[in-house]
Amino acid sequence: MPIRSASRARDAVQHSARLDRLFQALADASRRQMIDRLSAGPASVSELAQPLEMALPSVVKHLAVLESGGIVLSEKRGRVRTYRIAPDALALIEGWIAERKARYQSQFDALERYLASQPDEDEA
Structure with a gap:
């Protein structure tokens, strides 16, 4: 296998793994609620936990999933860890x-052209 093909295959696997982590991170309603909150600006773990009525260790686990998915970034200042949305989180x-939308749209466009080229049943 040429080096370029091996490199492309490795990149495709890494791309797929990253997508899997992103979709997994978005699969949980609590994590989506945290993302909604963080879209308004940075927040501490306790600020994120409050509306969820969830124990801090559980919130930290959810935030770890979001961070490993590349959706959030964290920064620790003293004893407070603050989270924020990663700049290109969902790109x-x-x-x-x-x-996929472009692929499906082109298929629908082709179907529409085909149907338009067919005579109406009333005319036949």
Whole structure:
């Protein structure tokens, strides 16, 4: 296998693994609620835990999933850890969806052209 093909295959596997982590991170309602809160600005663990009525260790586990998925970033100042949305957090998912949408749209466009080229049943 040429080096370029091996490199592309490795990149595809890494891309797929990253997408899996992103979708896994978004699969939980509590994590999506945390993302909604963080879209308004940075927040501490306790600020994120309060509306969820969830124990801090559980919130930390959810935040670890979001961080490993590349959706949030954290910073520790003293004893307080603050989380914020990563700048291009959902760009990979947006690209993945856009690729599929373009593919399906071209198939629908081809179907529409085909149907338009067919004579109406009333005319036959």
